[in-house]
Amino acid sequence: MTALWSLFLSAAFVDNMPLTLFLGLCTFLALSRRPESAFGLGIAMTGVLGVTVPLNWLIYQGLLAPGAWAWAGQPELDLSYLSLIAFIGVIAATVQLLEMLLDRFFPAIHAAFGVFLPLLTVQCAILAGSLFMVDRGYDFPQSVVFGLGSGFGFAVAVVMLGAIRTRLAYAHLPAGLRGLGIAFVLTGIMSLGFASFAQMAMSQ
């Protein structure tokens, strides 16, 4: 249990997707101008990552990994090079399905997601979650925890940045720093803060 919990914490803080691994920055910067949109993005990221990483684990182990087709008499078949296309397809389908389900059964949550859900199909961070899962050889419980942890870390970072940028709305910034420039500097400072988590270790 502690191993999964420490995996959650490391996915959320030590290997924070936008601040440490530079993943998902386009939407991170675009949707962090207001805390409300940042919050919606964070919720959507956590949901989609928490679903797609385990789902892609199933797809990878069942169909694509070396030796996955041993039951059909093809143990040497290695389709792992197709994982990129497979993962993208799964992510696109999941996002579409999630949107339809939410719209039908939980319209309030669907309204909270807003327009961000379809946007996540082409988010670097979502695909990266699945690619890291393959790269590090997680098993099923680990992939669930890793997906949720990464999404949670993304949500924390984007809401923090949204809160800071709102307070800068009336600030006297140099013209060249307005908007994108100051967002990068802020992200850098936040990243510096999160770098301290690299020293974080689970006490036994």
Add this chain to the structure above:
Amino acid sequence: MAARVDFWATLTDPLIRQNPVTLQILGICSALAVTTSLATALTMSVSLTVVLTLSAVLISLIRRHIPDSIRLIVQIIIVASLVIVIDQILQAYLAEISRSLSIYVSLITTNCLVLGRTEAYARHHAPLPAAVDAIGNGLGYSLILLLIGGVRELFGRGALFGWPVMPLAEAGGWFTPLGLMLLAPSAFFLLGGLVWAIRSLWPDQTEAPEHPPLPRTEPAE
């Protein structure tokens, strides 16, 4: 018939005036992660430019036959297939660099720059202008990557492309490397500073303030 596309402007605009990273805010995701050294930055730049150009040409060739409802999936599948090929080539011929790039080459699939340009330009233009636009944006992206990668490697390791430029103190020289340059925050600061510099020199790229700033009040003496 559409007006003749100005090829030179299409090629050079994305270098500064319409730079994908600093103005269009595209392609940042994989841009910063690979800039710890010039070798990886260059590999990434070339890979992205190749994928961008080939996918722009391919999508431009079939642009009249893609149904509008599935165009995003079609574009993504094309880009993903190209990325798989590029990834295999890199793993075969540049194994060391491929290992240090890890998943970031695969992430070109969802790179906002590639999908952004195919969606905005290649879908509506003939293959040759689309290719020129793709090469131009690739060059603009590469410029930023190489600048940041160069600064980070120079001050973080005292080397460029692995060749020692400033001898390190441990090796008997005089240069103590700035460790921060090898960490994530430095890329953000450098890019922020670069954006600031570009927008100071070309003020038409600055963004309008969201709200008029509050009037300054002098402190009572």
